[in-house]
Amino acid sequence: MSETPPHRKRDASATTEAILTAAREVFTEKGYDGAGTREIAERAQVNVALISRYFGSKEGLFAAAVPPMMTLDAVLAGDMAGFGTRLAASLTHKTARKGFDPMLALLRAASSPEAVPVLRQALQAQVLHPLADRLEGPATLERAALIGALVVGFDLLTRVLGLTATGADAMDALEQTLAKSVQALVDQR
Amino acid sequence: MSETPPHRKRDASATTEAILTAAREVFTEKGYDGAGTREIAERAQVNVALISRYFGSKEGLFAAAVPPMMTLDAVLAGDMAGFGTRLAASLTHKTARKGFDPMLALLRAASSPEAVPVLRQALQAQVLHPLADRLEGPATLERAALIGALVVGFDLLTRVLGLTATGADAMDALEQTLAKSVQALVDQR
DNA sequence: GTCTATATAATGATAGAC
DNA sequence: GTCTATCATTATATAGAC
Numbered sequence: 001m002s003e004t005p006p007h008r009k010r011d012a013s014a015t016t017e018a019i020l021t022a023a024r025e026v027f028t029e030k031g032y033d034g035a036g037t038r039e040i041a042e043r044a045q046v047n048v049a050l051i052s053r054y055f056g057s058k059e060g061l062f063a064a065a066v067p068p069m070m071t072l073d074a075v076l077a078g079d080m081a082g083f084g085t086r087l088a089a090s091l092t093h094k095t096a097r098k099g100f101d102p103m104l105a106l107l108r109a110a111s112s113p114e115a116v117p118v119l120r121q122a123l124q125a126q127v128l129h130p131l132a133d134r135l136e137g138p139a140t141l142e143r144a145a146l147i148g149a150l151v152v153g154f155d156l157l158t159r160v161l162g163l164t165a166t167g168a169d170a171m172d173a174l175e176q177t178l179a180k181s182v183q184a185l186v187d188q189r
Numbered sequence: 190m191s192e193t194p195p196h197r198k199r200d201a202s203a204t205t206e207a208i209l210t211a212a213r214e215v216f217t218e219k220g221y222d223g224a225g226t227r228e229i230a231e232r233a234q235v236n237v238a239l240i241s242r243y244f245g246s247k248e249g250l251f252a253a254a255v256p257p258m259m260t261l262d263a264v265l266a267g268d269m270a271g272f273g274t275r276l277a278a279s280l281t282h283k284t285a286r287k288g289f290d291p292m293l294a295l296l297r298a299a300s301s302p303e304a305v306p307v308l309r310q311a312l313q314a315q316v317l318h319p320l321a322d323r324l325e326g327p328a329t330l331e332r333a334a335l336i337g338a339l340v341v342g343f344d345l346l347t348r349v350l351g352l353t354a355t356g357a358d359a360m361d362a363l364e365q366t367l368a369k370s371v372q373a374l375v376d377q378r
Numbered sequence: 379g380t381c382t383a384t385a386t387a388a389t390g391a392t393a394g395a396c
Numbered sequence: 397g398t399c400t401a402t403c404a405t406t407a408t409a410t411a412g413a414c
Binding site for chain 1: 220221222223296297298299300301302305308309312313317327328330331332334335337338339340341342343345346349350351352354355359362363366367369370373374377
């Protein structure tokens with residue numbers, strides 16, 4: 001053997017994957033502005049220059065990392081009669097999920113002009129339209145948007161701003177009321 | 190007269206007011222991270238150094254400028270039977286309000302750690318609690334929080350991310366559905 | 379009370395060696 | 397395919413003259 005110290009793997013796809021994974025985590029925690037390319041590279045155990053190499057720019061990295069992961073498939077699976085309950089449970093039972101969280105990433109990037117266009121497009125195509133397609137009756141897109149608003153606002157208040165329900169029964173009341181509001185939007189016609 | 194060229198007024202209170210007004214506008218437009226002290230000073234027609242002089246830091250300026258203005262008084266005035274309608278109208282009829290907008294400022298600062306504590310406190314004390322006090326029945330604070338989530342989420346989707354309802358009748362449907370959802374949370378018991 | 383000038387630190391991006 | 401080194405820009409904050 002000869003010399004080959006500094007890097008673990010000479011594989012472009014493994015490198016890009018490591019960058020994407022790290023980027024998703026850091027964007028989730030710090031938002032678009034707060035996430036630095038150096039920190040992302042460090043977490044990926046990769047040289048900073050490779051971010052520009054493979055993704056062109058921080059903006060390109062964000063677009064490749066976050067929007068493709070935005071989906072509602074998990075809660076859309078199942079009958080729509082139980083949608084409100086499922087959705088409310090998924091929002092209140094977020095058991096300190098660490099790592100990537102598309103919703104947090106969206107909330108913490110929404111104030112950055114570079115991120116807004118791709119976020120809007122992904123939200124439309126991958127969340128609101130699929131949800132609207134599962135609704136019956138009039139104004140399905142508008143009702144889907146209001147369900148989206150409820151979800152987004154709930155997460156903003158509780159997980160970004162850190163508002164807390166005081167006590168376990170308050171949490172129950174919150175979850176039930178949320179489920180009811182969502183289901184009312186689903187059942188409306 | 191002798192020499193006195195570069196500044197219009199030698200008055201601390203006028204200067205701090207000019208800074209506060211400019212800061213509110215810039216924070217609204219650009220968010221906490223995006224707003225630069227230079228830009229704020231320029232818009233206030235004031236020297237940059239005076240921001241540190243009077244507010245200590247950018248964080249101090251934000252705390253002095255935005256949170257004290259967060260209030261729900263305008264829509265809380267009136268009987269609660271019409272609250273949903275009033276609130277929905279105030280959200281959808283935002284006729285391109287220019288200048289300071291507390292809700293936009295909140296949304297665009299929520300991803301910045303320096304802004305979160307003061308935003309949470311102001312939201313609790315000046316918005317959610319006053320609203321909860323006007324509600325009757327059980328779990329008033331939780332229902333107030335969900336109304337807040339709906340409002341915050343709605344503005345995030347429409348004004349920060351720029352989702353648009355397609356057509357005037359779609360806007361009507363949106364407004365009516367929103368009013369209905371809010372009022373259901375008010376009337377619940 | 380306000381100014382200029384600067385200290386200090388961080389950023390995103392790139393050129394070119396290996 | 398990956399590295400080091402650096403460029404260029406920008407940011408907040410402060411010291412000290414006026």
